[in-house]
Amino acid sequence: MMLILMDVWDSVRGFMATGGDILWLVAGVLFLMWVLMLERFWYVNWVAPKEHRGIIDLWNNREDSTSWYAHRIREAWMSQAKQDMNARMLMIKTLVAICPMIGLLGTVTGMIAVFDVMAVHGTSNARMMAAGISMATMPTMAGMVAALSGVFFSTRLDAKMKISLEKLKDSLPHH
Numbered sequence: 001m002m003l004i005l006m007d008v009w010d011s012v013r014g015f016m017a018t019g020g021d022i023l024w025l026v027a028g029v030l031f032l033m034w035v036l037m038l039e040r041f042w043y044v045n046w047v048a049p050k051e052h053r054g055i056i057d058l059w060n061n062r063e064d065s066t067s068w069y070a071h072r073i074r075e076a077w078m079s080q081a082k083q084d085m086n087a088r089m090l091m092i093k094t095l096v097a098i099c100p101m102i103g104l105l106g107t108v109t110g111m112i113a114v115f116d117v118m119a120v121h122g123t124s125n126a127r128m129m130a131a132g133i134s135m136a137t138m139p140t141m142a143g144m145v146a147a148l149s150g151v152f153f154s155t156r157l158d159a160k161m162k163i164s165l166e167k168l169k170d171s172l173p174h175h
Helices: 002-019 022-060 068-085 089-126 124-173
Strands: none
Touching: 002 022, 002 124, 022 068, 022 089, 022 124, 068 124, 089 124
């Protein structure tokens, strides 16, 4: 088992070395984005339903559910539930948007490495130029893959949040 983990770690280190230091930045942003998305999935699937049941129970136990004051309370509870549900979503969407930009930064730094090789060795050293080109393309690919995974799952997360909030709204009848 330990040998397998060491082989995996060597493969990851080799990939990261091929793409340059920018890949570590992509990996860090990707890790943070996924931690936040997993926290939101946990919240939407396990915490929010309990909180929503509590809000529904409070509403159903109210004697007054028709007055102007009661409607403002309902709106405040809905607003708080929506705010709690959308917590950290802006950060997630920002991280998703940043991933391709970090990849492009890797492209620029890789191309600078290619131009440095060309300036010192000319165009005759294809092997050294290939290392710079690899350093230019790997972060771009990694940034795009990270962003695509984030777009897919954050969109799914948004949809689950909207459904959950609609169910809460429908469960709080207003007369």
